[in-house]
């Protein structure tokens with residue numbers, strides 16, 4: 193009686209642990225204040241809902257992105273190490289570790305800052321949605337969604353589309369429009 197009961201409990205515990213990474217919340221590190229941490233925690237579900245509505249890439253149910261806030265001085269090195277270079281290099285997405293890097297300070301009340309996080313969340317979905325000939329091919333759609341997001345707030349995105357088109361064609365490497 194006793195052993196099967198314990199074994200069942202043990203199996204349940206293992207299942208619960210195994211299920212954690214898939215269903216876990218987005219983890220955020222590098223925040224300097226609780227307000228900063230809370231701002232990002234609040235922003236992610238709102239931005240995800242926006243992408244559901246205006247984008248075409250489905251939510252990633254298996255892997256939640258990690259979000260890491262980094263000071264400006266470290267951002268350049270991180271951008272150089274990841275295939276993707278975000279808008280004005282204030283954001284980056286590392287597909288291998290599903291990590292979004294955001295340059296500090298990041299302000300929830302600045303639409304442009306929110307649009308950077310949105311852009312990187314789009315990359316997280318794109319990476320899991322299909323195969324890409326090069327990582328840069330994801331940029332066109334990511335910038336288009338970012339532009340729509342900014343446009344809705346009455347902000348001119350100022351995106352240099354010719355450069356994005358070239359980058360997205362996979363023909364040009366190491367070209368990073370700012």
Ligand SMILES: [Zn+2]
Pocket residue numbers: 276277278279311315330331334
């Ligand atoms: Zn990008």
